[in-house]
Amino acid sequence: MLSKTFDPKTVEPRLYAAWEASGAFAPAEDPAAEPFSIVIPPPNVTGSLHIGHALNNTLQDVLVRFERMRGKAALWLPGTDHAGIATQMVVERQLAAEGNISRRDLGREAFVEKVWEWKARSGGTIVNQLRRLGASCDWSRERFTLDEGLSAAVRKVFVGLYKEKLIYRDKRLVNWDPHFQTAISDLEVEQREVDGHYWHFAYPLEDGSGEIVVATTRPETMLGDTAVAVHPTDERYTKLIGRAVRLPIVGRPIPIIADEYPDPEKGSGAVKITPAHDFNDFAVGKRHNLPMINILDGFARLNDNVPAGYRGLDRFAARQKVVDEFERLGLLRGVEKTRHVVPHGDRSGVVVEPYLTDQWYVNAEALARPAIKAVEAGDTVFVPRAWEKTYFEWMRNIQPWCVSRQLWWGHRIPAWYGPDGRVFVEESEVEARRQAEEHYGRPTELRQDEDVLDTWFSSALWPFSTLGWPEQTRDLARFYPTHTLVTGFDIIFFWVARMMMQGLHFMGEVPFRRVFINALVRDAEGKKMSKAKGNVVDPLELVDEYGADALRFTLTAMTSGGRDLNLSRQRIEGYRNFGTKLWNATRFCQMNGCARAEGFDPAAAKAPLNRWIVGETARTAQAVTLALAECEFDRAAEALYRFIWNRFCDWYVELAKPVLNGADQAAKAETQATAAWALDETLKLLHPVMPFLTEELWGQTADLGVPRAHRGFLMTAPWPQLPDSLVDPAADAEIGLIVEAISEGRSVRQELNVPPAARPPLLVLEATSGQRRVLEAAAPLIGQLLRVSAVRIVGAAPEGAIPYVVEGATFALPVAEFIDLSAERARLAKEVAGHSGEIEKLAKKLANPDFVARAPEEVVEENRERLAEAEAAKAKLQAALSRLEAVA
RNA sequence: GGACGCGUAGCUCAGCGGGAGAGCACUACGUUGACAUCGUAGGGGUCGCUGGUUCGAUCCCAGCCGCGUCCA
Structure with missing residues (x-):
């Protein structure tokens, strides 16, 4: 006999271990089985499971369990990402906390060694947390972005793109993060609106005949000014074009130039130009061939290109000093308060500086072209479709992708320099040496590039590198292109777009046929969860409290086309109750002798009640199948909820009671067999969403009546295929009349306060x-x-x-x-x-x-x-x- | 400033050309032997506003108002 309620705490670990041990997570070997593959968005090794992961992985698991039951060779390939900056940060922090020496004192090799140690010790956290959700990943295929195989893929791609001239080295302005001392890509920059000032500075004309006023929010950059620009049509300044001002403090004469960039409507209409520290000014500088004076070092302190009194000052101290100096010189023409956007590093949180350095770039524009076409042609489809606009918008305006990072943790760039600076880009040092020897005519000492690649460079290869590429493995042939990618809209640019580009370029085919974009999980009031707000919900706590199935059902039921998903505990509690409801309905059936009958044929049931529930089951199977096939998760959940609670429990069980307690043995036997059949089908249909509870019920009812055709786990049972012909309109009408007569009669009784005992x-x-x-x-x-x-x-x-x-x-x-x-x-x-x-x-x-x-x-x-x-x-x-x- | 999206019951959200829906919350009643993590019934909405298209608009179009997100 079943207990009164389902106990997730004891059942979940037991079933998960049993599933895993049985090998059921691996794709079927049957070569005739159609492949269905999903690669997991690899969480950071440093990560721990947050509610967004819970949503994302629940949906993947629902799909993969569904397709597995449908007989496909279903592969859900798991893994983790080395997450350059994030991981380096964690380990550095830990070194500091343990009172150890800093990364720099430790040296590169020793530090990287420490990171690997850390990974071995703590890197498995999130992967184990995924298990608690019930994720049916094939752990035997688990990968890590810094694995030997994936690293080989990274080198091959880098070298390949370099030789096609799609990767190149360039001196340009980058977003420099002074905290991490590295360049970061545009996408890693967060524009934050902050309070600031507009300082109006007067620059005296060189001949002493007047002045020109410029305004800036970053006064310290004036030390690197190499021009003042005005709009060519701005009549106030026409006469000044071509003349020069003497840059205060510095004393350098700089020209007044005409350029389209200054907006005559804004401020004085004249703009100071600092080509080495501002993206717009950089463009102006290029057009006018201006000198580019870098005034900062890697820590954003002023370097030796500024007057002595400023050298070594932090940028913000220098800012104040410049303002004070202008005031003292009588050249400060005004200060306005303003709100303006300032770029911050998304990881470090500090203000990033446009900074002139040598970096490696990917020609993203060239790679984007086929990736745009593929989505236009429908080779890859976004669900919901509207996200394609976001994808196109970015892809059509794509900028060169800066892929080098001045970090230690990551894939070291496979570029070696000779003594004269000549670069050899090869997949191995051995090969680089060989090329160098050929070039120089003798063995030559080479120095490898110090930088590592942007983490997203390796993530971009994930759909094929994890399947074994560049080796031509059986998995690669079988599972690429993958079928569905499930991810968040926040990484369409970071990740989805780049996988499209690399997949098409190196595999000649899109990396996935379908991209399902899941919502952002917010709190019950619709606020974004953040540690600062203190409204972060820990999914594992929810699993502890309500069970993994309740959380999974909630997330599934709330996944519609929307961008946001507001999660409330009440909702989870409601779906926990739903699980209990099914548990107790099964318990009721068990108590009433419902058992699988030899040769039972649902189509041959005689009693209208049984014919009706058979039809309802078939309808539900159809609705759930269609919904899951189309990623309409909320509809699948709704159909299941409605059927189980409002049809099976509310009416079928209630109407069956008199039969089960009645004297008509034939009717009773048919009802018992039908109920057992309907429950078995229900467990199958609900399994992808609530795997633990359904598997447990499946096991607990295994001995009721004749054995099932499928003897193993529910998770490997075949998906119900119930024909429309099981729906009997006559039975529907009969049961409909009875249900309505009862419902309306109850309504009358209640409204008129007829005593319940009457x-x-x-x-x-x-x-x-x-x-x-x-x-x-x-x-x-x-x-x-x-x-x-x-x-x-x-x-x-x-x-x-x-x-x-x-x-x-x-x-x-x-x-x-x-x-x-x-x-x-x-x-x-x-x-x-x-x-x-x-x-x-x-x-x-x-x-x-x-x-x-x-x-x-x-x-x-x-x-x-x-x-x-x-x-x-x-x-x-x-x-x-x-x-x-x-x-x- | 540009792009995208959202305003439907108290709350959170489905629906998206022909009878306004769900869950929760709320009210009343109820231990009928599966379930109180329950049952039964009930109240509650000019579907943001203004125009247009249509035989017909919550749904399509335009404008406006309010809100959000992303990119400058």
Whole structure:
């Protein structure tokens, strides 16, 4: 006998271990099985599971379990990302906390060694947390972006792109993160709006004949100014173009140039130009061939290119000093408060500086072209489709991708320099040496590039590098292109776009056929979760409290096309209750001898009740199958919830009770067999979303009746394929009538406050012969569920019987002695008014000749029928109301 | 400033050309032997505003108002 509730705490670890040990997570070996593959968005090794991971991985698991049951060779390939900056940060912090020497003192090799040690010790956290969710990843294929195989892939791609001239070295402005001492890509820069000032500085003309005023939010950069620009059409300055100002403090003469960049409407219309420290100024500098004076070092301190008093100062100290100096010189023309956006490093949180350095770039524009085409052609489809716009928007305006990082943790760039600076880009040092020897004519000492690659460079290869590329493995042939990628919209640029580019370039095919973009999980009030706000929900805590299945069902049910998903504990609790409901329905069936019967054929069931639930099961199977195939997760969850709670539990079980307790042995046996069959099908349909509870029930009911055709785990059972022919409209109509008669009767009783203990008969006044037959046959059911003593077919209602109309049939409950006549009058009047409103609307519509002429025939017909029904019902209730008023 | 998206029941959200829906919350009643992590019933919405298209608009189009996100 089942316990009273499901106990996730003991069941989950047991079942997960059993699944894993059985090898069920690996794809079927059957070569005939259609492949279905998903690569996991690799979480950072440093990570721990947050609610976004829980959502993302739940959806992947739902899909992969569904497809596995559908007989596909389903592979969900897991792994983790080395996450350059994040990991380096964690280990550095740990070194500091342990009172150890810093990374720099430790030296590169020793530090990297420390990171690997850390990874061995703590890197598995998130992977184990995924197990707690029930994720059916094939752990035997788990990969890490710094694995030997993946590193080989990275080198091959880098060298390949270099030789095609799609990777190149360039001196340009980068976003420099002074905290981590590295360049970062545009995507890693966060624009934050902050309070600041506009300082207006006067630059005296060199000949002393006047001044020109420029405004800046970054005064310290003036030390690197190499021009002042004005708009060529700005008449205020036409005469000054070509002349020079003497740069205060520095004393350097710099030209006044004409360029389209300054906006005459803004400020004074004149702009100071610092080509080495501003992206716009850099462009101006290029156009006018201006000197580029770098005034900062890697720590964002001022370097030796500035006057002595400023050297070594931090940028912000220098800012103040420059302002003070201008004031002292009498050249400060004003200060305004302003709010402006300032770039910050997304990891470090410090202000990043545009900084002139040599870096490696990928020609993203060239790689983007085929990637754009592939989505246009539908080779890869985004779900929801609207995200394609985001993808296109970025891809069509793509900039060169800076891929070098001045970090130690990552894939070292496979470039070696000779003594004269000549670069050899090869997959191995050996090969680089060989090339060098050939070039120089003798063995030559080479120095490897110090930099590592952007973490996203290796992530971009994930869909094929994890399958073994560059080796031509069986997995690669079988599972590439992968089928579906499930990820968040925040990394469409970082990751999805780059996988598209690299996949197409190196594999000649898109990396995935479909990209499902999942929502961002927010708190119950719709606020973004953040540690600062203290509203972060730990998914593992939720799993502890409600079980993994409840959390999974919640996340699945809340996944519609939206961008946000507001998670509340109440919601999870509700779905935990849903699991309990199914658990107890199974318990009920078990207590009532429901067991699989030898040779049971759902199509051959005789009792309308059984035929009805068989049809409902088939309908549900179809709805869930369609929904999951289309990533309509909320619809799948809704169909399951509705079927299990509102059909199976609320009606099937209730209506089956009298049969199960009755004397008709044949009917009882059929019902027991049907219930067992329906439950088995239900467990299969619910399994992808609630794997633990369903697997446990599957196991606990394994011995009830004849053995199942599928003897193993539910997770490997075949998915239900139930034909439409199992739906029986006649059975639907019968059960529909019974359900409505009971529901409406209950409504009458409650509204009129008929005591629950009262057991009047239910009178059937007007009904078709078919309806009468159904109602008479269902008398015991109706008796129990509506709490009536009998169902009687009568000609006319006795005085004071309360009528109601359902499916065109008229019923009455003789409960006059219990009720307040005025309450009944009010009830009838309300019903009549309701019908009147409906009638008015429909009649008006049908009276419109345009409607009748132009609307589709079936719509017109449907409206006519509804009008007739409403009129009939109203007439009956109106008659009752009149009788009542006559009595009173 | 540009792009995208959202305003539907108290809350969170589905629906998206022909009868306004769900969960939760709320109210009343109820231990009928699966389940109180329950059952039964009920109240509650000019579907942001203004126009347009249409026989018909919550749904399509335009404008406006309010909110959010991303990119400058």
